[in-house]
Amino acid sequence: MLKFLSKIISVCFVVVCFISCSDRYKTVQEQFVEVNRSDLKDDTLIKDSGSAFYFSRLSKPNSFGRLYVYKYPEDQIGKEHYVVFSGKTRTNYAESNSTISLAVHDKKGEQLCWKSIFLRRHFTDINKWVYFKDSIRIDPKYIGKKSATVSCMLYLARSTNENFDFDTLHVTVKEKE
Amino acid sequence: MLKTVQKIFHTLNRQLGSIGSLLEIKHPTFKKIFRVTFFIVTLHLFYSYIGVYRFIQERPCSIHSSAQCQRASVALNYYQIDMNFFEPRILRYGGDDGVTGMEFPLVYYTAALLYKIFGFHDFYLRIISLIIISAGLVFFYLLTNLFIRNAIMSTIIVSAAILSPVLMYYGANFMPDAPSLGFTLIGWYYFFKFLRSSQKRDMNLFAVFAALGALIKAVSAMSFFIVIGLLVFDLIKKFKNESGENVFKERKVIIVRVFVGMFSVFAWYFYARWLSGKGGGQAFAMAPRMIENSDDFNYVITYLKNWIYQYYSYETYVLLGAAIIFTIIAFRKVNKVLLATTVLYGMAGICYVYLFFFQFAHHDYYFIALMPFAFFLILTFTDGLMRLAPAYSRIIKVAFVIILIFNIKECALNCEENYFFRFDSREYLGGDYRPYYDIEPKLRAIGITRKDKVVSAFDNSYSSSLYFMNQPGFTVEEVYQRDTIMTAMRAPGVKYLVTNDSAKFNRIYLKDLANKIVLTHRGLIVYKIR
Numbered sequence: 001m002l003k004f005l006s007k008i009i010s011v012c013f014v015v016v017c018f019i020s021c022s023d024r025y026k027t028v029q030e031q032f033v034e035v036n037r038s039d040l041k042d043d044t045l046i047k048d049s050g051s052a053f054y055f056s057r058l059s060k061p062n063s064f065g066r067l068y069v070y071k072y073p074e075d076q077i078g079k080e081h082y083v084v085f086s087g088k089t090r091t092n093y094a095e096s097n098s099t100i101s102l103a104v105h106d107k108k109g110e111q112l113c114w115k116s117i118f119l120r121r122h123f124t125d126i127n128k129w130v131y132f133k134d135s136i137r138i139d140p141k142y143i144g145k146k147s148a149t150v151s152c153m154l155y156l157a158r159s160t161n162e163n164f165d166f167d168t169l170h171v172t173v174k175e176k177e
Numbered sequence: 178m179l180k181t182v183q184k185i186f187h188t189l190n191r192q193l194g195s196i197g198s199l200l201e202i203k204h205p206t207f208k209k210i211f212r213v214t215f216f217i218v219t220l221h222l223f224y225s226y227i228g229v230y231r232f233i234q235e236r237p238c239s240i241h242s243s244a245q246c247q248r249a250s251v252a253l254n255y256y257q258i259d260m261n262f263f264e265p266r267i268l269r270y271g272g273d274d275g276v277t278g279m280e281f282p283l284v285y286y287t288a289a290l291l292y293k294i295f296g297f298h299d300f301y302l303r304i305i306s307l308i309i310i311s312a313g314l315v316f317f318y319l320l321t322n323l324f325i326r327n328a329i330m331s332t333i334i335v336s337a338a339i340l341s342p343v344l345m346y347y348g349a350n351f352m353p354d355a356p357s358l359g360f361t362l363i364g365w366y367y368f369f370k371f372l373r374s375s376q377k378r379d380m381n382l383f384a385v386f387a388a389l390g391a392l393i394k395a396v397s398a399m400s401f402f403i404v405i406g407l408l409v410f411d412l413i414k415k416f417k418n419e420s421g422e423n424v425f426k427e428r429k430v431i432i433v434r435v436f437v438g439m440f441s442v443f444a445w446y447f448y449a450r451w452l453s454g455k456g457g458g459q460a461f462a463m464a465p466r467m468i469e470n471s472d473d474f475n476y477v478i479t480y481l482k483n484w485i486y487q488y489y490s491y492e493t494y495v496l497l498g499a500a501i502i503f504t505i506i507a508f509r510k511v512n513k514v515l516l517a518t519t520v521l522y523g524m525a526g527i528c529y530v531y532l533f534f535f536q537f538a539h540h541d542y543y544f545i546a547l548m549p550f551a552f553f554l555i556l557t558f559t560d561g562l563m564r565l566a567p568a569y570s571r572i573i574k575v576a577f578v579i580i581l582i583f584n585i586k587e588c589a590l591n592c593e594e595n596y597f598f599r600f601d602s603r604e605y606l607g608g609d610y611r612p613y614y615d616i617e618p619k620l621r622a623i624g625i626t627r628k629d630k631v632v633s634a635f636d637n638s639y640s641s642s643l644y645f646m647n648q649p650g651f652t653v654e655e656v657y658q659r660d661t662i663m664t665a666m667r668a669p670g671v672k673y674l675v676t677n678d679s680a681k682f683n684r685i686y687l688k689d690l691a692n693k694i695v696l697t698h699r700g701l702i703v704y705k706i707r
Binding site: 096120121122125 | 601609611612615677678679680697698699700701702
């Protein structure tokens with residue numbers, strides 16, 4: 001019995017060694033980017049005709065919409081971040097060019113990276129509101145060793161006749177421990 | 178000073194001896210159950226740590242998603258169209274109905290049976306592949322145990338051999354390489370068991386499993402040639418037991434089984450070639466692809482530099498290097514049959530690499546067929562070390578185990594990182610087919626049946642978009658192929674066009690299709706063209 005127990009203990013030891021190495025993610029920032037008149041960029045505030053809520057609309061020649069900026073915390077430099085976006089959106093164009101884009105700038109304002117989520121694949125139907133959730137990974141190499149600023153925005157590329165509508169955007173920044 | 182060190186060594190040796198006897202299980206059945214359970218638990222832990230279970234429900238994706246979809250479509254067609262085992266078909270129609278010659282579709286047929294019972298899910302194909310390769314590893318562990326006779330030691334050395342990022346990735350996958358390796362390893366276990374037991378049953382099982390391995394992936398037929406090589410070595414008296422007799426006593430039994438196995442393999446591939454020619458669908462590469470000049474060689478080497486640490490981690494290469502050096506130095510002490518198997522595998526591997534070298538540029542999974550060489554090399558090395566160890570001390574064993582444990586830790590970490598990268602970057606590595614994942618119910622809702630042929634533009638893979646839509650037809654690649662598009666659009670039976678870039682398509686196909694739109698979905702537009 002004692003012999004068998006010894007083997008079980010050794011197996012458990014190996015289990016603990018391996019399980020203790022698994023990844024964890026923790027939320028370091030969280031923000032609701034609401035649609036309101038004060039934060040308008042290139043977008044227009046529109047009241048939905050069917051119900052009593054407002055949404056923001058981007059259409060050419062305007063390109064940039066809602067914006068959320070956060071400072072990459074200095075104590076987390078060198079760590080991998082995921083920026084998770086969720087919200088409600090709509091388009092009138094089947095091959096939509098609407099994106100949620102993310103730019104990382106250093107202290108001097110120099111752009112370190114630009115990444116986008118193409119919302120096209122989230123639009124199951126045109127002219128219908130859809131809920132989506134997607135993420136962008138920020139590799140530590142884009143941050144460098146100094147502090148950086150991350151700007152998340154709605155961005156409409158190319159399409160000339162597209163109406164890109166957006167309701168509240170939820171942004172969560174997760175850090176890989 | 179020397180005396181003190183010697184004293185410490187002796188004390189350690191005594192202590193280790195007492196621990197060893199403490200861990201000994203006497204009852205043979207318990208012993209066997211414990212050994213296998215211990216290895217399976219270890220294997221499960223590796224899979225769990227690396228992330229195999231986390232991604233086991235994924236659809237074909239990431240590196241070589243195209244080849245994965247081709248194989249998965251065979252299982253899907255068995256399930257939905259025809260369960261005739263001898264008529265495997267894909268969704269891209271080269272000939273009339275997608276029937277094509279291919280490797281022995283046992284895995285895909287089994288998956289289709291599971292689809293019939295439980296309903297369709299890609300998970301079943303992944304799990305079948307994982308079970309077969311895991312069974313192969315368990316049997317290789319048992320083979321190791323035949324020589325090493327220590328459950329923990331065998332587990333450690335098999336773990337050191339199997340921790341390859343490529344093997345882990347293709348373990349729970351749609352490709353035939355890992356199941357082929359699994360069957361081959363089971364075959365080797367029975368072959369070595371036969372050498373000890375001389376029971377025909379063991380040799381029969383070797384023939385069955387080695388043939389299955391070769392049927393699933395032709396290159397695994399090298400195990401038959403290796404057995405013939407071993408027979409030749411035995412005939413020229415290279416292996417002798419203590420009494421000077423030949424090791425292979427039942428040569429006739431071996432020869433008959435080997436030739437029956439080889440015949441079945443040749444017969445299948447002959448049939449597969451005939452089927453490809455008849456149906457006009459040559460979807461699966463079944464012929465060698467050598468390099469023809471130095472430019473080809475440099476081209477392959479450029480890509481191999483990217484793959485090299487995905488085949489094995491740096492630490493394993495060091496281990497394999499040490500194993501080769503040790504085996505060369507102590508070749509008189511190591512087991513001759515194991516050594517010959519390793520050497521023959523090495524030689525067969527060189528021939529294989531020569532014949533298929535061009536494929537190594539883009540196909541990381543071609544390496545899997547070479548892995549038995551590494552397995553046997555590590556086994557030969559460990560067996561030799563264990564034979565030498567009693568003459569010196571248990572300390573050698575312990576030092577060896579400690580080195581291997583650190584090796585395994587580093588390799589497991591590399592495997593985990595690589596596995597995560599392959600799935601995390603699946604769209605970048607294998608193309609973004611997510612819009613096609615859930616279009617099928619919408620296609621059915623507007624009256625498009627499973628038998629209606631479609632043209633899918635643009636799709637750089639062979640048939641991935643067709644597989645995800647579950648629609649037979651043709652694909653048009655991203656480059657401007659006017660002829661391909663015109664041929665596909667005029668092909669008999671084609672009723673619909675699915676495009677992910679209508680502007681690009683309209684530049685080549687000038688007919689106005691704006692009033693033919695029947696569906697839009699996640700950036701895709703479906704037109705009814707006939």
